[in-house]
Amino acid sequence: MERILEVKDLAIDFATYAGTVHAIRHVDFHLDKGETLAIVGESGSGKSVTMRTVMGLLANNARVVSGSVKLAGEDILHKSEKALNQMRGNEVAMIFQDPMTSLDPTMPIGKQVAEPLLLHTKATRAHAMKEAARVLALVGIPDAQARLKDYPHQFSGGQRQRIVIAIAIINHPKLLIADEPTTALDVTVQAQIVHLLKDIQAKLDTAIIFITHDLGVVAGIADRVAVMYAGKIIEYGTVDEIFYNPMHPYTWGLLEAMPTLSATRKRLFAIPGTPPDLLTPPQGDAFAPRNPYAMKIDQEQEPPFFAVSKTHAAATWLLHPDAPAVDPPAEIKRRKQIWAQKEGNHDYR
Amino acid sequence: MIKYILRRVGFLILTLFLVASITFFLMKLLPGTPFNNPKLPADQLAQLKAQYGLDKPVWQQYLNYLWGAVHGDFGTSYQFTGQKVSYLISSRLGPSLQLGAQAMVVGTLLGILLGALAAIRKNTWVDAVATIFAILGRSIPNFVFAALLQYFVAFKWGVLPVALWEDGFSSSVLPTIALAMAPLANTARFMRTEMVDVLSSDYIELARSKGDSQWQVVARHALRNSMIPVVTIIGPMAVDLMIGSMVVENIFAIPGIGEQFVKSITTNDYPVIMGLTIMYCFMLTVVILIVDILYGFIDPRIRLSGEAN
Numbered sequence: 244m245e246r247i248l249e250v251k252d253l254a255i256d257f258a259t260y261a262g263t264v265h266a267i268r269h270v271d272f273h274l275d276k277g278e279t280l281a282i283v284g285e286s287g288s289g290k291s292v293t294m295r296t297v298m299g300l301l302a303n304n305a306r307v308v309s310g311s312v313k314l315a316g317e318d319i320l321h322k323s324e325k326a327l328n329q330m331r332g333n334e335v336a337m338i339f340q341d342p343m344t345s346l347d348p349t350m351p352i353g354k355q356v357a358e359p360l361l362l363h364t365k366a367t368r369a370h371a372m373k374e375a376a377r378v379l380a381l382v383g384i385p386d387a388q389a390r391l392k393d394y395p396h397q398f399s400g401g402q403r404q405r406i407v408i409a410i411a412i413i414n415h416p417k418l419l420i421a422d423e424p425t426t427a428l429d430v431t432v433q434a435q436i437v438h439l440l441k442d443i444q445a446k447l448d449t450a451i452i453f454i455t456h457d458l459g460v461v462a463g464i465a466d467r468v469a470v471m472y473a474g475k476i477i478e479y480g481t482v483d484e485i486f487y488n489p490m491h492p493y494t495w496g497l498l499e500a501m502p503t504l505s506a507t508r509k510r511l512f513a514i515p516g517t518p519p520d521l522l523t524p525p526q527g528d529a530f531a532p533r534n535p536y537a538m539k540i541d542q543e544q545e546p547p548f549f550a551v552s553k554t555h556a557a558a559t560w561l562l563h564p565d566a567p568a569v570d571p572p573a574e575i576k577r578r579k580q581i582w583a584q585k586e587g588n589h590d591y592r
Numbered sequence: 593m594i595k596y597i598l599r600r601v602g603f604l605i606l607t608l609f610l611v612a613s614i615t616f617f618l619m620k621l622l623p624g625t626p627f628n629n630p631k632l633p634a635d636q637l638a639q640l641k642a643q644y645g646l647d648k649p650v651w652q653q654y655l656n657y658l659w660g661a662v663h664g665d666f667g668t669s670y671q672f673t674g675q676k677v678s679y680l681i682s683s684r685l686g687p688s689l690q691l692g693a694q695a696m697v698v699g700t701l702l703g704i705l706l707g708a709l710a711a712i713r714k715n716t717w718v719d720a721v722a723t724i725f726a727i728l729g730r731s732i733p734n735f736v737f738a739a740l741l742q743y744f745v746a747f748k749w750g751v752l753p754v755a756l757w758e759d760g761f762s763s764s765v766l767p768t769i770a771l772a773m774a775p776l777a778n779t780a781r782f783m784r785t786e787m788v789d790v791l792s793s794d795y796i797e798l799a800r801s802k803g804d805s806q807w808q809v810v811a812r813h814a815l816r817n818s819m820i821p822v823v824t825i826i827g828p829m830a831v832d833l834m835i836g837s838m839v840v841e842n843i844f845a846i847p848g849i850g851e852q853f854v855k856s857i858t859t860n861d862y863p864v865i866m867g868l869t870i871m872y873c874f875m876l877t878v879v880i881l882i883v884d885i886l887y888g889f890i891d892p893r894i895r896l897s898g899e900a901n
Binding site: 341 | 795
């Protein structure tokens with residue numbers, strides 16, 4: 244497998260008036276060609292900051308404390324601004340959250356879609372416009388050729404997101420970063436966009452990082468999942484492992500909070516409390532104050548990753564051999580039962 | 593589009609009519625008469641009044657004036673005996689229009705440039721200098737600039753003419769600078785505020801993620817979008833310029849329309865006051881119409897149609 248992205252020990256601080264915010268606290272992950280990694284977590288968990296680092300689009304007050312980010316083997320943290328400009332929109336492209344605001348309102352869409360091609364290749368204007376029409380048709384804009392001169396406000400939200408996707412894929416990037424691309428859309432349109440992304444991935448063999456806080460969308464698109472909390476990845480694994488054999492109490496909380504058809508509860512579950520203030524990250528497990536399963540050691544010492552399988556690991560003391568067995572919430576038990584049936588002989592905690 | 597413009601022209605005519613009517617009656621409330629020479633005998637005064645139709649009741653004078661104006665006759669001046677108002681205005685309009693246009697172009701273009709620079713280099717010394725410059729330009733009246741420029745540039749250094757309108761373009765440089773300061777400062781402030789907003793918007797980040805460099809982003813995406821609110825203040829700025837030019841023309845002794853306006857009011861030269869007011873009003877409404885049409889070109893979301901909203 245060709246390694247597209249390798250992030251190692253990445254830590255990023257932000258200088259603010261209130262002090263230094265430790266937004267990313269030593270994150271590791273990787274991505275292979277044609278693979279889809281979903282990064283899940285609530286607002287402020289560091290998902291978007293991590294991705295902006297990969298794009299080389301960090302704000303001025305950000306400082307990389309440690310770590311490396313390698314895109315197709317090249318370290319991007321030490322690239323010049325010029326080299327980054329050449330990389331962006333060519334090797335790596337991004338799809339943004341809100342299609343209503345991510346297109347330039349005063350520029351015809353044809354020009355906007357053709358722009359990356361004109362920036363990174365020697366294509367003529369005429370050829371770039373032809374290519375723009377082709378890609379717009381590919382992402383499902385009907386009558387694309389005739390609509391090149393139209394402005395963003397003449398399209399619906401779903402169509403605009405298709406246009407944003409067209410901009411992202413026109414140069415066949417190795418890596419596509421989708422930052423909550425379905426959050427601002429209707430549920431039916433969400434499904435279409437997820438379908439479109441999978442379709443494009445199959446055609447172009449692009450690796451996709453899918454940032455979201457919607458686990459429902461994750462199930463439909465991702466190969467692997469990384470769960471982030473308070474600037475750290477706290478659990479990672481394949482989609483099945485995260486959905487049916489989750490180990491971290493935070494992942495339990497996320498899954499519990501997801502509405503299911505078989506729900507017996509009248510009210511939807513919500514994880515109590517709020518994420519910690521990253522100006523002063525807590526000493527032990529950052530999730531401990533909100534964790535009903537927290538033990539004494541959680542307050543004192545940060546848990547390391549405990550491997551569950553070759554592809555699955557979680558940073559929780561519950562996986563330590565000396566930890567007492569706990570009784571997970573009913574919804575998680577139900578999921579683990581499905582996992583046990585699937586795996587046949589798998590032990591379930 | 594054509595329907596829209598026609599509708600706007602209709603409103604323009606209505607506005608002109610209202611302004612002419614209001615001005616006419618306000619003017620009649622001004623103290624004094626055009627002929628206030630105390631040595632003038634009563635019978636001659638009566639004769640003068642009869643000659644200009646001032647002996648008739650006010651409503652009749654009003655109707656007479658409107659009738660004439662509709663036929664392009666704005667009367668004759670009382671001060672410059674026998675001179676047609678239309679001739680008085682047209683012979684002096686040139687310098688004023690040139691100054692106004694130059695100040696407008698210089699002011700808005702430099703203002704856009706200065707504001708954009710300040711926004712791009714936000715919170716640096718560039719921003720600070722631009723801000724100080726804009727505050728000074730906004731708060732110091734243009735006659736102060738006019739006097740300073742006259743004293744230093746023209747009188748002390750002898751680079752450009754001190755006053756008058758006799759050396760063609762070089763005569764217009766100093767008054768243009770003095771006049772352009774306010775629009776420049778205004779535009780720069782608006783431009784900076786809007787550009788800071790635009791630069792932090794999603795579509796700018798998307799443009800950066802396409803591989804646009806910082807300057808490419810500004811040139812291709814940020815400038816045009818930031819200019820939308822600047823267009824809005826062109827109208828009010830044009831008013832400022834028209835008023836400002838009265839003082840500045842006086843300081844530089846330029847035979848423009850502003851100087852004439854001031855003189856006509858102090859001498860109760862009714863037809864000239866009327867003519868000039870209508871002309872100012874006309875220019876202003878035309879500027880506003882142009883600005884509204886300009887909107888449609890800069891911002892495709894604003895579609896101009898003939899329907900009332």
